[in-house]
Amino acid sequence: MDIPYTVEIRRDTGLTNGKIGIWLFLASEVMLFGALFASYILIRTGAPSWPRGDTMLNVPLATLNTIILISSSVTMVMAWASLMRGRFGSFRMYMGGTILLGFGFLIVKYFEYSAHFHEGALPHTNNFLAVYYTLTGLHGLHVFGGMMVNAYFWGPGAKLWKTNPTWFTNRVENSGLFWHFVDLVWIFLFPTLYLL
């Protein structure tokens, strides 16, 4: 049985099912990260002292990762715009760029984590590091998940473009919404963990 309303708009919602589905999923993600941010506020305001992020973490590497993730959001939206223009080759280039930038983000994160591990700065060392590893670790998993979905649309999933280009464009738009959300979470994580 075909999935309904993948291309045509539902009259009652004014949206495709995929679009409303991804937004409901993102709403649940807001609450997931919101719960962790709330825990962070509670732990920090309840602590007798709290270290400034820049005394314990590598700000230049985190700034580089911010630039990488923002750039990947631009390549992602350009990948979608390429499909809207009917330029599949251009889509492949931008989507490939998005995946590589995501990979670059995780490599930088790997170097950051390795340096901390070498110094013996582990999640159980103190509350600051526990919060840092929990929030950045969960965010890193989201980057990895988004990369997997994007890699599918860059590779085997791109076959759909030949048979149903509108559906394929909608799918890329939805994976883009997730990717931009991951960027958005980092925009808040960066100052709260590294700079304050």
Place this chain on the structure above:
Amino acid sequence: MTSDHAATSVTADHAVDIDKHVRIYISVFVALMVLTIVTVAVSRFHLPIPIAVTVALTVAIIKGSLVACYFMHLISEKKLIYAVLAVTAFFFVALMVLPVVTVHDGFWIH
């Protein structure tokens, strides 16, 4: 006008529309880069924590709004999505306020 002409015109309008979007994406990208530099530069001044938090979160909210409005197209979305996000925003704010109220001896914990 023939239907072929009409179709060509619609396609051309659509292409112009996408071109306009692409120009906006590039402007937003530049703005996000500038704001990232501002965030890092301000943190170098080692301002008192309340001021530093206010500045950092204000810049982060501006950056987040740019991503949500333009990259996620929230600036021209359907009402149902705004409704879903309004409910989410309500509970998100409640989550953020809850620890502050409890720590500062509010009405729930004495």
